[in-house]
Amino acid sequence: MLMSEQLDLNGIFINSIIGEGAHFSGDISLNGLFRIDGDFYGNIKKADKVLIGRNGRAQCSIHAGTVVVGGVVKGDIVSTEKVVVLSTGMVIGNIATPRLMVEDGVVLNGKCRIIQFSQKAENERIHSPSAGDSAKQGIERYNPLSKSS
Numbered sequence: 001m002l003m004s005e006q007l008d009l010n011g012i013f014i015n016s017i018i019g020e021g022a023h024f025s026g027d028i029s030l031n032g033l034f035r036i037d038g039d040f041y042g043n044i045k046k047a048d049k050v051l052i053g054r055n056g057r058a059q060c061s062i063h064a065g066t067v068v069v070g071g072v073v074k075g076d077i078v079s080t081e082k083v084v085v086l087s088t089g090m091v092i093g094n095i096a097t098p099r100l101m102v103e104d105g106v107v108l109n110g111k112c113r114i115i116q117f118s119q120k121a122e123n124e125r126i127h128s129p130s131a132g133d134s135a136k137q138g139i140e141r142y143n144p145l146s147k148s149s
Contacts (some may be wrong), residue, residue, distance in 0.1 A: 054088050
């Protein structure tokens with residue numbers, strides 16, 4: 001099997017990974033899947049699919065086709081297809097998407113809007129400026145179980 005075949009997930013090329021223990025700060029725009037298993041601070045401006053793994057922590061605004069949250073996201077999520085928050089996931093921020101799936105046990109603190117595709121462009125315009133500001137505030141090592149958070 002070729003390496004490129006191993007990196008294909010349901011027709012989406014996995015071309016960017018932030019591994020566990022890694023820290024990255026900045027803005028990213030990409031085609032394919034962006035997986036976060038470490039710490040990411042900034043903005044995801046465009047991606048086909050974003051996956052935040054169980055140990056992943058992202059303080060950012062996310063604009064993507066599909067977003068799957070298994071770790072912690074602090075910031076707004078705008079999705080053109082769907083958002084899935086797994087039982088290990090936590091979202092502190094607003095979600096706008098045509099389809100939202102939330103498993104039992106999720107911590108969700110924010111507003112959720114089910115939008116039509118025609119509302120997507122307007123919603124991105126509304127959320128983009130403030131989402132970037134909240135990501136710039138930064139957190140050293142966000143621990144959702146810490147009493148000081």
